[in-house]
Amino acid sequence: MAGEPQADCLFCKIVTGEVPATVVRETDTTVAFRDINPQAPTHVLIIPKVHYPDAASLAEAEPAVAADVLREAARIARDEKITEQGYRVVFNTGSGAGQTVFHTHAHVLGGRGLQWPPG
Structure with a gap:
């Protein structure tokens, strides 16, 4: 059922604490953690x-939860001190776009020049 935790989902396991992650922020609706292969x-x-x-x-x-994800992106950028130089928020959708874990996730990228198009 949509919205329910999936037993075979890596990110659902991070939400439950079954799989460890370097969590940087957590709210009632979101979890933010460092990518294990940072770009x-x-x-x-x-x-x-x-x-x-x-x-x-x-x-x-759940549009309110989608808004929560974007709100957290701005907060993380502020906490990481990358708002002034700029940052990117990326949602990959589908394997052809590079999505490898099929649980909604936003990438917040910054701290260096980010060229466009990304690739």
């Missing part, structure tokens, strides 16, 4: 505690 000096993932496979399905089903 920039600051690379934090933000996930909703509810399980949806991608940003579009989360936004459709």
Whole structure:
């Protein structure tokens, strides 16, 4: 069922504490943690505690939680001191776009120049 934790989902296991992560922020609806394979000096993932496979399905089903994810992106950028130089918030949707864990997540990237297009 959409929104319910999935037994085979890595990010659901991070939400429950079953899999460790370097958590930088947690709210009632989100968990943010450092990426294990950072692509920039600051690379934090933000996930909703509810399980949806991608940003579009989360936004459709629970728009308030989708807004929480974006709000946390701004807070993390502030905490990481990357707001002035700029940062990127990325949602990959589908394997063709590079999504490898099918639980909605936003990447907050910053701390170096970020070229466009990204690749």
